[in-house]
Amino acid sequence: MTSVHTDHHDHDHDHAAIEQVDRPGYYEVMETAIRELLIAKGLISAGDIRHQIEVLDSRSPALGAAVVARAWTDPDFKRRLLADGRKGCEELGISFYDDTQLIVLENTSEVHNLIVCTLCSCYPRPVLGLPPDWYKLKPYRARAVSEPRKVLAEFGTHLPDDVEIRVSDSTAAVRYLVLPLRPEGTDDWSPDELAAIVTRDAMIGVIPVTIGGEAA
Ligand code: FE
Secondary structure (H helix, E strand, C coil), rough: CCCCCCCCCCCCCCCCCCCCCCCHHHHHHHHCCCHHHHHHCCCCCCHHHHHHHHHCCCCCCHHHHHHHHHHHHHHHHHHHHHCCCCHHHCCCCCCCCCEEEEEEECCCCEEEEEHHHCCCCCCCCHHHHHCCCCCCCCCHHHHHHHHHHHHHHCCCCHHHHHHHHEEEEEECEEEEEEEEECCCCCCCCCHHHHHCCCCCHHHHHCCCHHHHHCCC
């Protein structure tokens, strides 16, 4: 029997056919064209691009969570972090590969902070990595400003009416990170234990930090 590979071949497991997508989309063509031009003109090298991709891939919410846990356990660090978010993060060895400023917004029992980029998708990437898809979509970008309490409720976050919601609009130059409220019952927790419960969404401000992930 000859070995002919078809979509209906016999396997001891099921899988979809692997399809070759041979026509790149608009943005892929644009990216390739710009990249090749920049390299041809000697403005950047292929190595520069690879290095930058590695830097971006190295960022994740675990970095922001470590910053939050440190702020919860070290009042002096928290003071410095709130005074200058970027310098505070740099103290913990987090580098900023761009010219963005970072402002850390502290949640309290009176004020809850929420971050958004109404224009596009500006986000504290050096400390959180890539933004979630919903953060980049128009409904969130518009409604976070026009009806933040409703948006929070859709994330399962129901704040008392007397808690003020402050929405901060990120820009190309200024990014925000929310310092969530430390949950009760964590007084004797280590920074590592605390960091493990700090989620990306809590640092955007759409949910609180909870023990064991129960709803607020
Ligand atoms: Fe933006």
